[in-house]
Amino acid sequence: MIEVRSLKKSFGAQPVLQDVSFRIENGESVVIIGRSGGGKSVLLKHIIGLLQPDAGAVLIDSEDIVAMNERQLLRVRRKFGMVFQGAALFDSMTVAENVAFGLRRHEHLTEAEIAKRVAATLDMVDLPGTENKNPAELSGGMRKRVGLARAIIYEPQIVLYDEPTTGLDPIVSDSIDKLIIRVRDHLRVTSIVVTHDMRSARRVGNRVLMLHDKKIYANCTPEALFTSQDSVVRQFVDGVADS
Amino acid sequence: MLSLRAMNFLAGTWVGEWLVGLGRITLLSREAIASASTFKFSRRDVLYQIYFIGIKSQSVVIVTGAFTGMVLAAQTYFQFHKVKMDTATLAVVSVSMCSELGPVLTALMVAGRVGAAIAAEIGTMRVTEQIDALRTLATHPTDYLVVPRLVASIIAVPLLTVESMIVGIAASYAVAVGLLGIDPAYAWWNMLKYSGDVDVMIGLIKSVFYGGIIAMVGCYKGLSCSVGAEGVGRATTEAVVYSSITILICNFFLTLVLEHICIILGL
Structure with a gap:
């Protein structure tokens, strides 16, 4: 189980996350969506302890990893696998x-x-x-x-994907989505996918967290997100630029 | 004790940045030494680094050692010849090569070649998220990247220094005897009389420190480099400059301390 409580993070004078809280149960497949530069990857890196928050807590199986040093984190990280945006091979x-x-x-x-x-x-x-x-x-x-x-x-018990389909053509993106679903079903892992590819979000997620204005703006099923009439959600789902 | 106001003032200056860097590299060194002392590092990685730092630096070290020995022999001869002390030439060369020039010049050449390569490699890994990938694979970057380089450098630099001493003395002998016409028997006898184990020992102790400085400065600059190609370039340059300056400053203090210890021990 992953729980994020009142997470805050700034880089210099620039706040990126403010009071972000959510909970992910074992075996869930959660997609985090939001605009580019909105703090999705920063949030993902907090979940695995690659970044330290300014305030708040990140609990992995009820253990707060924020207070841990780098060596203590190594033990917790063995529960994780992470796929990077640029693969980082x-x-x-x-x-x-x-x-x-x-x-x-x-x-x-x-x-x-x-x-x-x-x-x-x-x-x-x-x-x-x-x-x-x-x-x-x-x-x-x-x-x-x-x-x-x-x-x-x-x-691992948890697999994190940082924009797995960014920069790929639609056919390769589709094959990566299928792969994420295959891994989730075969290995019964908890999946957290950061993406702004709405097609991918719909396919691989059981639940969607939408990050907007440094906070979790929506926390719902993909179906609820795609049928939402909220103007902010609709703008993102339909991909309409600010006028 | 520094007041808060003074510390705030220092934080924005190059002195403050220098102090922060010094603190961070000290913490990294402590972490690396603690990790190395568990002997849990990969022998294979250490061997590869010894190959990279030691074997691949040989041509540079041999050329530097040889020509330093040769010019030192020639210059010493030209001065000593005025006072009819030609046969003391090799003694001066030997002591200089063993306790000062051998270790310092070897370290400076290795810092230029290896320190830059370490900073560039680790810096590139940092900007391409490979270091984050290491951490997600439950591997501490200090254990995997710093410790093998530190151990290898501490082993390889003294070996290269010995090589430089031998080549330097051999080259100076060739110049002194073959070119300048110094009597080989007297030159050799004087060399053995005025230089001893303690000179070699001082040189080797210094080279252990220099090996550590090269590896730690290179690793620190790589691990702390800023994002982008410019960041890697700057880290590479700074690794060479800072390790070279640190070696030269340390050389002065090590000479004072080691010579003082020799006097106390009657060596």
């Missing part, structure tokens, strides 16, 4: 080394077992046989798939 390593990174660091497995797990995970993200490729040889969609494989290989 280690460019000095091959695909197999990237995917196996978490296993090699934290589990005592033989090379044969690691190779087997890597092959199975790459198969799951529809990238079989790419073990020896370098990240520079991969397309944007392939990089995100490798990032996802790296995040799920050690079977």
